[in-house]
Amino acid sequence: MDTAAARSRLEALLEDLDRSIAILRGESPERDNSAADAGAGLTAHDRVEAALESLERHRRGVLAALERIGAGTYGRCVGCGHPVPDGRLEARPDAARCITCQSAHDRSR
Numbered sequence: 001m002d003t004a005a006a007r008s009r010l011e012a013l014l015e016d017l018d019r020s021i022a023i024l025r026g027e028s029p030e031r032d033n034s035a036a037d038a039g040a041g042l043t044a045h046d047r048v049e050a051a052l053e054s055l056e057r058h059r060r061g062v063l064a065a066l067e068r069i070g071a072g073t074y075g076r077c078v079g080c081g082h083p084v085p086d087g088r089l090e091a092r093p094d095a096a097r098c099i100t101c102q103s104a105h106d107r108s109r
């Protein structure tokens with residue numbers, strides 16, 4: 001994996017995430033139970049919070065990947081130290097783990 005290409009993809013991702021987070025923050029309505037969604041039982045506020053949380057988790061992953069580029073460890077699994085397959089990095093430039101370590105990590109959560 002070419003780290004210069006990875007860096008520019010990650011920086012573009014970060015910009016997109018920052019923009020989406022800013023938009024969501026701007027639109028986040030005040031908690032108002034009268035606006036509760038009858039079906040899900042979630043208020044618009046809760047849905048925005050959930051979306052923000054997932055965007056911010058993704059953003060932290062992207063920042064961590066940029067740090068790994070800086071540290072020269074990008075493309076190496078943070079779990080086992082083996083290279084993360086290029087195909088996986090193509091699909092997820094912020095991937096920190098190989099598929100084996102990722103699924104073990106996901107199960108442990």
Ligand SMILES: [Zn+2]
Binds near residue numbers: 098
């Ligand atoms: Zn691994």
